[in-house]
Amino acid sequence: KAGVTQTPRYLIKTRGQQVTLSCSPISGHRSVSWYQQTPGQGLQFLFEYFSETQRNKGNFPGRFSGRQFSNSRSEMNVSTLELGDSALYLCASSFGLAGYNEQFFGPGTRLTVL
């Protein structure tokens, strides 16, 4: 089976812009979770989508949003970018809900905000 893929792998944006990141889960996985990874904060949970429904969310501002399509692919959008949004954004897929099942991570999208 192909692993979790993310596009693009690298992004450079300027403050105030918006960005959309994409995640394709392992075939058959219905859950996609998104995490922000920074050196100082570790892995911070953003949200989880399961069968096109947001099932849980972390403590991030409303500028961070996501969605999931019927084929389980997911997108994450960040509007009005801030310098502090620079991070590695990881998505992870699992067969069942993320809080109970092994998650498989993608390679990440490294976002740099200038």
Add this chain to the structure above:
Amino acid sequence: GENVEQHPSTLSVQEGDSAVIKCTYSDSASNYFPWYKQELGKRPQLIIDIRSNVGEKKDQRIAVTLNKTAKHFSLHITETQPEDSAVYFCAASMGAIQGAQKLVFGQGTRLTINP
């Protein structure tokens, strides 16, 4: 609040020795505790996990113990090898919304195995 504390933040051991990483969690309803290994420049990968109905689980050189009363769990790596050098993250499920818990991760432990 929803919190997982992980210690130590860095750990250096001699090859062949054992390494122990400890985590505490805040939510008594947590019932799933995975450990992920992230090598430099790579994605995190699950190395072992434990559920709340089990006190200990072992897989070759890796073991995890869980103390639900103390809300504490630990990763034990025996006979360490250079390829064990990586950042290790513990996580605990918590914060259920409509039956869906999320994973809250610890801050990570950078393990270095010295030859």
